[in-house]
Amino acid sequence: MSLQYAVLGLLSENPHYGYEIKQEFENSIGDIWPISYGQLYPTLKMLTERGFVTRKKESGKKAIDKNVYFITDEGRKHLQKWINDYPKKIQLSIKDEFTLLFFFYEKIGTAKLLTMMKEQYKSLDYQSNKYKHLLLSLRGNKRQFPKAIIRKMLLHLEAEKQWLQELSEEYSHQLQRQSL
Amino acid sequence: MSLQYAVLGLLSENPHYGYEIKQEFENSIGDIWPISYGQLYPTLKMLTERGFVTRKKESGKKAIDKNVYFITDEGRKHLQKWINDYPKKIQLSIKDEFTLLFFFYEKIGTAKLLTMMKEQYKSLDYQSNKYKHLLLSLRGNKRQFPKAIIRKMLLHLEAEKQWLQELSEEYSHQLQRQSL
DNA sequence: CACAACATGTAAGATGTTACATGATTGA
DNA sequence: TCAATCATGTAACATCTTACATGTTGTG
Numbered sequence: 001m002s003l004q005y006a007v008l009g010l011l012s013e014n015p016h017y018g019y020e021i022k023q024e025f026e027n028s029i030g031d032i033w034p035i036s037y038g039q040l041y042p043t044l045k046m047l048t049e050r051g052f053v054t055r056k057k058e059s060g061k062k063a064i065d066k067n068v069y070f071i072t073d074e075g076r077k078h079l080q081k082w083i084n085d086y087p088k089k090i091q092l093s094i095k096d097e098f099t100l101l102f103f104f105y106e107k108i109g110t111a112k113l114l115t116m117m118k119e120q121y122k123s124l125d126y127q128s129n130k131y132k133h134l135l136l137s138l139r140g141n142k143r144q145f146p147k148a149i150i151r152k153m154l155l156h157l158e159a160e161k162q163w164l165q166e167l168s169e170e171y172s173h174q175l176q177r178q179s180l
Numbered sequence: 181m182s183l184q185y186a187v188l189g190l191l192s193e194n195p196h197y198g199y200e201i202k203q204e205f206e207n208s209i210g211d212i213w214p215i216s217y218g219q220l221y222p223t224l225k226m227l228t229e230r231g232f233v234t235r236k237k238e239s240g241k242k243a244i245d246k247n248v249y250f251i252t253d254e255g256r257k258h259l260q261k262w263i264n265d266y267p268k269k270i271q272l273s274i275k276d277e278f279t280l281l282f283f284f285y286e287k288i289g290t291a292k293l294l295t296m297m298k299e300q301y302k303s304l305d306y307q308s309n310k311y312k313h314l315l316l317s318l319r320g321n322k323r324q325f326p327k328a329i330i331r332k333m334l335l336h337l338e339a340e341k342q343w344l345q346e347l348s349e350e351y352s353h354q355l356q357r358q359s360l
Numbered sequence: 361c362a363c364a365a366c367a368t369g370t371a372a373g374a375t376g377t378t379a380c381a382t383g384a385t386t387g388a
Numbered sequence: 389t390c391a392a393t394c395a396t397g398t399a400a401c402a403t404c405t406t407a408c409a410t411g412t413t414g415t416g
Contacts, residue, residue: 159339
Protein backbone atom coordinates (compact mmCIF):
# COMPACT_ATOMS: atom_id res chain seq x y z
CA MET A 1 0.00 0.00 0.00
CA SER A 2 2.42 2.66 1.12
CA LEU A 3 5.47 0.51 0.61
CA GLN A 4 6.32 2.75 -2.32
CA TYR A 5 6.71 5.69 0.08
CA ALA A 6 8.82 3.70 2.48
CA VAL A 7 11.09 2.78 -0.43
CA LEU A 8 11.23 6.35 -1.75
CA GLY A 9 12.04 7.49 1.76
CA LEU A 10 15.00 5.14 1.96
CA LEU A 11 16.22 6.14 -1.48
CA SER A 12 15.85 9.83 -0.68
CA GLU A 13 18.81 9.44 1.66
CA ASN A 14 20.97 7.05 -0.30
CA PRO A 15 20.82 4.96 -3.47
CA HIS A 16 20.30 1.30 -2.79
CA TYR A 17 19.91 -1.92 -4.70
CA GLY A 18 16.95 -4.21 -4.18
CA TYR A 19 18.49 -6.78 -1.90
CA GLU A 20 19.93 -4.00 0.22
CA ILE A 21 16.54 -2.34 0.63
CA LYS A 22 15.16 -5.57 2.01
CA GLN A 23 18.12 -5.73 4.41
CA GLU A 24 17.50 -2.17 5.57
CA PHE A 25 13.90 -3.04 6.29
CA GLU A 26 14.81 -6.18 8.17
CA ASN A 27 17.40 -4.43 10.27
CA SER A 28 15.08 -1.65 11.29
CA ILE A 29 11.36 -1.59 10.74
CA GLY A 30 11.30 -5.25 9.75
CA ASP A 31 9.58 -6.63 12.82
CA ILE A 32 6.84 -4.11 12.43
CA TRP A 33 6.77 -4.02 8.68
CA PRO A 34 7.98 -7.20 7.01
CA ILE A 35 8.36 -7.08 3.24
CA SER A 36 9.01 -9.79 0.69
CA TYR A 37 10.85 -9.77 -2.62
CA GLY A 38 7.60 -10.65 -4.28
CA GLN A 39 6.38 -7.27 -3.15
CA LEU A 40 9.58 -5.25 -3.34
CA TYR A 41 10.74 -5.95 -6.89
CA PRO A 42 7.38 -5.20 -8.52
CA THR A 43 7.24 -1.99 -6.48
CA LEU A 44 10.69 -0.96 -7.73
CA LYS A 45 9.59 -1.76 -11.28
CA MET A 46 6.47 0.36 -10.88
CA LEU A 47 8.47 3.27 -9.43
CA THR A 48 10.89 3.03 -12.36
CA GLU A 49 8.07 3.02 -14.90
CA ARG A 50 6.48 6.04 -13.28
CA GLY A 51 9.81 7.85 -13.36
CA PHE A 52 10.18 8.19 -9.59
CA VAL A 53 13.42 6.21 -9.54
CA THR A 54 16.09 5.37 -12.08
CA ARG A 55 18.01 2.16 -12.29
CA LYS A 56 21.69 1.71 -12.99
CA LYS A 57 23.55 -1.54 -13.38
CA GLU A 58 26.51 -1.74 -11.10
CA SER A 59 28.73 -4.24 -12.84
CA GLY A 60 31.64 -4.22 -10.44
CA LYS A 61 34.02 -7.05 -9.73
CA LYS A 62 31.12 -9.40 -9.33
CA ALA A 63 29.71 -11.42 -12.19
CA ILE A 64 26.22 -10.65 -11.00
CA ASP A 65 24.82 -7.22 -11.75
CA LYS A 66 23.30 -5.24 -8.94
CA ASN A 67 20.50 -2.91 -9.92
CA VAL A 68 21.09 0.29 -8.02
CA TYR A 69 18.09 2.55 -7.67
CA PHE A 70 18.28 6.34 -7.45
CA ILE A 71 15.41 8.64 -6.56
CA THR A 72 14.58 11.26 -9.20
CA ASP A 73 13.31 14.81 -8.69
CA GLU A 74 9.87 13.54 -9.65
CA GLY A 75 10.25 10.89 -6.97
CA ARG A 76 11.08 13.46 -4.33
CA LYS A 77 8.06 15.51 -5.34
CA HIS A 78 5.84 12.43 -5.23
CA LEU A 79 7.06 11.56 -1.74
CA GLN A 80 6.71 15.11 -0.47
CA LYS A 81 3.18 15.31 -1.87
CA TRP A 82 2.21 12.17 0.02
CA ILE A 83 3.66 13.66 3.19
CA ASN A 84 1.93 16.99 2.67
CA ASP A 85 -1.43 15.33 2.08
CA TYR A 86 -1.60 14.38 5.73
CA PRO A 87 -3.58 14.33 7.94
CA LYS A 88 -5.89 11.68 6.53
CA LYS A 89 -8.27 9.51 8.45
CA ILE A 90 -6.12 7.30 10.61
CA GLN A 91 -7.40 4.46 12.69
CA LEU A 92 -5.62 2.34 15.23
CA SER A 93 -5.92 -1.24 14.14
CA ILE A 94 -5.36 -4.27 16.33
CA LYS A 95 -6.87 -6.66 13.81
CA ASP A 96 -5.19 -10.01 14.18
CA GLU A 97 -6.04 -13.66 14.62
CA PHE A 98 -4.99 -13.77 18.24
CA THR A 99 -7.56 -11.12 19.10
CA LEU A 100 -10.22 -12.86 17.08
CA LEU A 101 -9.58 -15.99 19.09
CA PHE A 102 -10.92 -14.27 22.20
CA PHE A 103 -14.25 -14.09 20.46
CA PHE A 104 -14.34 -17.80 21.02
CA TYR A 105 -12.81 -18.08 24.45
CA GLU A 106 -15.61 -20.33 25.64
CA LYS A 107 -14.75 -22.83 22.93
CA ILE A 108 -11.09 -23.02 23.93
CA GLY A 109 -10.97 -23.89 27.58
CA THR A 110 -9.34 -21.92 30.35
CA ALA A 111 -6.32 -24.18 30.75
CA LYS A 112 -5.36 -24.00 27.09
CA LEU A 113 -5.98 -20.26 27.00
CA LEU A 114 -3.61 -19.79 29.91
CA THR A 115 -0.86 -21.79 28.23
CA MET A 116 -1.25 -19.83 25.02
CA MET A 117 -1.18 -16.53 26.80
CA LYS A 118 1.94 -17.47 28.71
CA GLU A 119 3.71 -18.37 25.48
CA GLN A 120 2.62 -15.15 23.88
CA TYR A 121 3.75 -13.15 26.89
CA LYS A 122 7.23 -14.63 26.69
CA SER A 123 7.48 -13.75 23.02
CA LEU A 124 6.35 -10.17 23.65
CA ASP A 125 8.77 -9.82 26.51
CA TYR A 126 11.60 -10.94 24.29
CA GLN A 127 10.67 -8.42 21.61
CA SER A 128 10.23 -5.72 24.19
CA ASN A 129 13.73 -6.25 25.56
CA LYS A 130 15.13 -6.18 22.07
CA TYR A 131 13.63 -2.74 21.45
CA LYS A 132 14.75 -1.46 24.84
CA HIS A 133 18.33 -2.32 23.99
CA LEU A 134 17.94 -0.84 20.52
CA LEU A 135 16.70 2.39 22.06
CA LEU A 136 19.69 2.58 24.37
CA SER A 137 22.16 1.88 21.58
CA LEU A 138 20.63 4.70 19.55
CA ARG A 139 22.37 7.39 21.55
CA GLY A 140 24.75 8.09 18.63
CA ASN A 141 24.39 10.98 16.25
CA LYS A 142 24.19 9.40 12.83
CA ARG A 143 20.90 9.12 10.97
CA GLN A 144 19.12 6.05 12.23
CA PHE A 145 15.85 4.32 12.52
CA PRO A 146 13.58 6.89 14.15
CA LYS A 147 13.50 6.62 17.92
CA ALA A 148 9.84 7.61 17.90
CA ILE A 149 8.80 4.47 16.06
CA ILE A 150 10.73 2.19 18.39
CA ARG A 151 9.20 3.98 21.37
CA LYS A 152 5.75 3.50 19.88
CA MET A 153 6.38 -0.20 19.35
CA LEU A 154 7.60 -0.53 22.93
CA LEU A 155 4.51 1.13 24.36
CA HIS A 156 2.24 -1.17 22.40
CA LEU A 157 4.22 -4.23 23.38
CA GLU A 158 3.88 -3.23 27.02
CA ALA A 159 0.15 -2.61 26.57
CA GLU A 160 -0.23 -6.06 25.11
CA LYS A 161 1.76 -7.57 27.95
CA GLN A 162 -0.40 -5.84 30.52
CA TRP A 163 -3.51 -7.11 28.80
CA LEU A 164 -2.24 -10.67 28.90
CA GLN A 165 -1.31 -10.32 32.55
CA GLU A 166 -4.73 -9.01 33.56
CA LEU A 167 -6.51 -11.70 31.61
CA SER A 168 -4.27 -14.46 32.91
CA GLU A 169 -5.08 -13.49 36.46
CA GLU A 170 -8.77 -13.50 35.71
CA TYR A 171 -8.62 -16.92 34.11
CA SER A 172 -6.47 -18.29 36.92
CA HIS A 173 -9.09 -17.29 39.45
CA GLN A 174 -11.72 -18.95 37.31
CA LEU A 175 -9.72 -22.17 37.23
CA GLN A 176 -9.27 -22.11 41.00
CA ARG A 177 -12.97 -21.56 41.60
CA GLN A 178 -13.80 -24.42 39.24
CA SER A 179 -11.52 -26.81 41.05
CA LEU A 180 -13.04 -26.13 44.46
CA MET B 181 -7.93 -14.08 5.92
CA SER B 182 -9.68 -15.25 9.01
CA LEU B 183 -12.93 -13.47 8.27
CA GLN B 184 -14.40 -16.87 7.56
CA TYR B 185 -13.82 -17.86 11.18
CA ALA B 186 -15.28 -14.65 12.51
CA VAL B 187 -18.38 -15.32 10.42
CA LEU B 188 -18.60 -18.97 11.48
CA GLY B 189 -18.23 -17.82 15.07
CA LEU B 190 -21.18 -15.49 14.76
CA LEU B 191 -23.29 -18.14 13.03
CA SER B 192 -22.36 -20.72 15.65
CA GLU B 193 -24.52 -18.78 18.09
CA ASN B 194 -27.38 -17.72 15.85
CA PRO B 195 -28.36 -17.84 12.19
CA HIS B 196 -27.98 -14.50 10.46
CA TYR B 197 -28.46 -12.99 7.05
CA GLY B 198 -25.70 -11.13 5.27
CA TYR B 199 -26.69 -7.58 6.02
CA GLU B 200 -27.19 -8.49 9.65
CA ILE B 201 -23.72 -9.99 9.91
CA LYS B 202 -22.27 -6.71 8.73
CA GLN B 203 -24.37 -4.90 11.36
CA GLU B 204 -23.14 -7.23 14.08
CA PHE B 205 -19.58 -6.51 13.09
CA GLU B 206 -20.14 -2.78 13.01
CA ASN B 207 -21.83 -2.74 16.37
CA SER B 208 -19.11 -4.67 18.06
CA ILE B 209 -15.73 -5.40 16.58
CA GLY B 210 -16.30 -2.98 13.69
CA ASP B 211 -13.89 -0.27 14.79
CA ILE B 212 -11.17 -2.82 15.10
CA TRP B 213 -12.20 -5.04 12.26
CA PRO B 214 -14.11 -3.28 9.51
CA ILE B 215 -15.58 -5.49 6.80
CA SER B 216 -17.16 -4.65 3.47
CA TYR B 217 -19.92 -6.36 1.50
CA GLY B 218 -17.40 -6.89 -1.23
CA GLN B 219 -15.61 -9.16 1.18
CA LEU B 220 -18.52 -10.57 3.14
CA TYR B 221 -20.74 -11.90 0.36
CA PRO B 222 -17.96 -13.77 -1.44
CA THR B 223 -16.94 -15.26 1.91
CA LEU B 224 -20.51 -16.46 2.55
CA LYS B 225 -20.58 -17.91 -0.94
CA MET B 226 -17.31 -19.75 -0.34
CA LEU B 227 -18.52 -21.09 3.02
CA THR B 228 -21.72 -22.31 1.34
CA GLU B 229 -19.81 -24.03 -1.44
CA ARG B 230 -17.54 -25.74 1.06
CA GLY B 231 -20.57 -26.94 3.02
CA PHE B 232 -19.78 -25.03 6.21
CA VAL B 233 -23.01 -23.05 6.08
CA THR B 234 -26.38 -23.52 4.42
CA ARG B 235 -28.56 -20.78 3.00
CA LYS B 236 -32.32 -20.46 3.28
CA LYS B 237 -34.48 -17.82 1.66
CA GLU B 238 -36.64 -16.05 4.17
CA SER B 239 -39.50 -14.73 2.08
CA GLY B 240 -41.53 -13.00 4.76
CA LYS B 241 -43.82 -10.02 4.32
CA LYS B 242 -41.11 -8.19 2.46
CA ALA B 243 -40.78 -8.36 -1.29
CA ILE B 244 -37.06 -8.73 -0.93
CA ASP B 245 -35.67 -12.11 0.07
CA LYS B 246 -33.23 -12.31 2.90
CA ASN B 247 -30.69 -15.07 2.67
CA VAL B 248 -30.39 -16.54 6.11
CA TYR B 249 -27.23 -18.50 6.78
CA PHE B 250 -26.99 -21.46 9.18
CA ILE B 251 -23.81 -23.13 10.33
CA THR B 252 -23.56 -26.85 9.56
CA ASP B 253 -21.91 -29.61 11.61
CA GLU B 254 -19.04 -29.47 9.13
CA GLY B 255 -18.83 -25.75 9.77
CA ARG B 256 -18.61 -26.26 13.51
CA LYS B 257 -15.85 -28.81 13.03
CA HIS B 258 -13.98 -26.46 10.70
CA LEU B 259 -14.18 -23.65 13.24
CA GLN B 260 -13.15 -25.86 16.15
CA LYS B 261 -10.21 -27.18 14.17
CA TRP B 262 -8.98 -23.63 13.54
CA ILE B 263 -9.30 -22.90 17.25
CA ASN B 264 -7.52 -26.10 18.25
CA ASP B 265 -4.64 -25.41 15.86
CA TYR B 266 -3.47 -22.55 18.08
CA PRO B 267 -0.97 -21.43 19.14
CA LYS B 268 0.60 -20.34 15.87
CA LYS B 269 3.22 -17.71 15.38
CA ILE B 270 1.61 -14.43 16.35
CA GLN B 271 3.19 -11.07 15.93
CA LEU B 272 2.05 -7.72 17.19
CA SER B 273 1.70 -5.44 14.21
CA ILE B 274 1.52 -1.67 14.31
CA LYS B 275 2.00 -1.32 10.58
CA ASP B 276 0.16 1.77 9.41
CA GLU B 277 0.73 4.92 7.40
CA PHE B 278 0.77 7.19 10.41
CA THR B 279 3.73 5.28 11.84
CA LEU B 280 5.51 5.29 8.50
CA LEU B 281 5.16 9.06 8.44
CA PHE B 282 7.51 9.31 11.41
CA PHE B 283 10.18 7.86 9.20
CA PHE B 284 10.08 11.21 7.48
CA TYR B 285 9.58 13.54 10.41
CA GLU B 286 12.40 15.79 9.19
CA LYS B 287 10.55 16.39 5.96
CA ILE B 288 7.33 17.42 7.69
CA GLY B 289 8.23 20.24 10.01
CA THR B 290 7.68 20.37 13.73
CA ALA B 291 4.69 22.71 13.64
CA LYS B 292 2.71 20.56 11.24
CA LEU B 293 3.66 17.43 13.13
CA LEU B 294 2.32 18.93 16.33
CA THR B 295 -1.00 19.84 14.71
CA MET B 296 -1.39 16.37 13.27
CA MET B 297 -0.59 14.73 16.55
CA LYS B 298 -3.07 16.89 18.39
CA GLU B 299 -5.80 15.93 15.93
CA GLN B 300 -4.93 12.29 16.23
CA TYR B 301 -4.91 12.50 20.02
CA LYS B 302 -8.42 13.93 20.04
CA SER B 303 -9.65 11.14 17.83
CA LEU B 304 -8.04 8.47 20.03
CA ASP B 305 -9.46 10.07 23.14
CA TYR B 306 -12.93 9.97 21.65
CA GLN B 307 -12.58 6.30 20.79
CA SER B 308 -11.14 5.55 24.17
CA ASN B 309 -14.11 7.10 25.95
CA LYS B 310 -16.48 5.17 23.74
CA TYR B 311 -14.89 1.90 24.79
CA LYS B 312 -14.83 2.90 28.44
CA HIS B 313 -18.58 3.45 28.37
CA LEU B 314 -19.09 0.23 26.46
CA LEU B 315 -17.14 -1.64 29.11
CA LEU B 316 -19.28 -0.17 31.89
CA SER B 317 -22.52 -0.96 30.09
CA LEU B 318 -21.40 -4.55 29.69
CA ARG B 319 -22.20 -5.46 33.29
CA GLY B 320 -25.25 -7.47 32.15
CA ASN B 321 -25.29 -11.21 31.89
CA LYS B 322 -26.30 -11.91 28.33
CA ARG B 323 -23.76 -13.05 25.77
CA GLN B 324 -22.01 -10.00 24.41
CA PHE B 325 -18.99 -8.75 22.68
CA PRO B 326 -16.10 -10.14 24.72
CA LYS B 327 -14.94 -7.77 27.42
CA ALA B 328 -11.37 -8.95 26.89
CA ILE B 329 -11.22 -7.54 23.37
CA ILE B 330 -12.56 -4.16 24.43
CA ARG B 331 -10.06 -4.07 27.26
CA LYS B 332 -7.29 -4.86 24.83
CA MET B 333 -8.39 -2.10 22.49
CA LEU B 334 -8.51 0.35 25.38
CA LEU B 335 -5.00 -0.48 26.51
CA HIS B 336 -3.64 0.04 23.01
CA LEU B 337 -5.53 3.29 22.60
CA GLU B 338 -4.02 4.52 25.84
CA ALA B 339 -0.56 3.39 24.75
CA GLU B 340 -0.97 5.32 21.52
CA LYS B 341 -2.16 8.38 23.43
CA GLN B 342 0.84 8.23 25.72
CA TRP B 343 3.14 7.98 22.75
CA LEU B 344 1.62 11.06 21.17
CA GLN B 345 1.86 12.95 24.44
CA GLU B 346 5.54 12.14 24.95
CA LEU B 347 6.39 13.04 21.37
CA SER B 348 4.37 16.24 21.48
CA GLU B 349 6.28 17.40 24.49
CA GLU B 350 9.57 16.62 22.81
CA TYR B 351 8.62 18.52 19.67
CA SER B 352 7.26 21.45 21.67
CA HIS B 353 10.60 21.83 23.40
CA GLN B 354 12.29 21.71 20.01
CA LEU B 355 10.07 24.49 18.71
CA GLN B 356 10.77 26.62 21.75
CA ARG B 357 14.49 26.17 21.39
CA GLN B 358 14.31 27.07 17.72
CA SER B 359 12.40 30.27 18.39
CA LEU B 360 14.95 31.54 20.90
C1' DC C 361 32.57 -29.43 -1.65
C1' DA C 362 28.59 -28.18 0.62
C1' DC C 363 25.90 -24.69 2.60
C1' DA C 364 24.70 -20.09 3.83
C1' DA C 365 24.25 -15.71 2.16
C1' DC C 366 24.08 -12.78 -1.87
C1' DA C 367 21.26 -11.18 -5.83
C1' DT C 368 17.10 -10.73 -9.04
C1' DG C 369 13.11 -11.63 -10.46
C1' DT C 370 8.06 -14.05 -11.91
C1' DA C 371 3.53 -16.40 -11.10
C1' DA C 372 -0.30 -17.91 -8.72
C1' DG C 373 -3.26 -17.18 -5.36
C1' DA C 374 -5.23 -15.04 -1.10
C1' DT C 375 -7.10 -11.02 0.78
C1' DG C 376 -9.10 -6.64 0.89
C1' DT C 377 -11.08 -2.06 -0.91
C1' DT C 378 -13.86 0.77 -3.80
C1' DA C 379 -16.96 1.51 -7.15
C1' DC C 380 -20.72 -0.16 -9.53
C1' DA C 381 -25.51 -2.02 -10.05
C1' DT C 382 -30.19 -2.86 -8.46
C1' DG C 383 -34.26 -2.38 -5.99
C1' DA C 384 -37.58 -2.19 -1.53
C1' DT C 385 -39.04 -0.06 2.75
C1' DT C 386 -39.45 3.41 6.30
C1' DG C 387 -39.84 7.83 8.26
C1' DA C 388 -39.75 12.93 8.03
C1' DT D 389 -41.75 12.78 -2.13
C1' DC D 390 -37.20 12.47 -0.86
C1' DA D 391 -33.55 10.64 1.73
C1' DA D 392 -31.88 7.17 4.71
C1' DT D 393 -31.70 2.60 5.63
C1' DC D 394 -32.49 -2.05 4.29
C1' DA D 395 -30.88 -5.86 1.31
C1' DT D 396 -27.85 -8.51 -2.13
C1' DG D 397 -24.57 -8.95 -4.92
C1' DT D 398 -20.43 -8.27 -8.91
C1' DA D 399 -16.17 -6.31 -10.99
C1' DA D 400 -12.00 -4.07 -11.09
C1' DC D 401 -8.31 -3.04 -8.78
C1' DA D 402 -4.75 -2.83 -5.07
C1' DT D 403 -2.05 -5.27 -1.92
C1' DC D 404 0.44 -9.01 -0.04
C1' DT D 405 2.17 -13.89 0.58
C1' DT D 406 4.18 -18.05 -0.97
C1' DA D 407 6.23 -20.77 -4.05
C1' DC D 408 8.95 -21.09 -7.98
C1' DA D 409 13.15 -20.24 -10.87
C1' DT D 410 18.01 -19.09 -11.50
C1' DG D 411 22.66 -18.30 -10.63
C1' DT D 412 26.99 -16.28 -7.75
C1' DT D 413 30.06 -15.63 -3.88
C1' DG D 414 32.13 -16.52 0.47
C1' DT D 415 33.19 -19.63 4.33
C1' DG D 416 34.12 -23.81 7.00
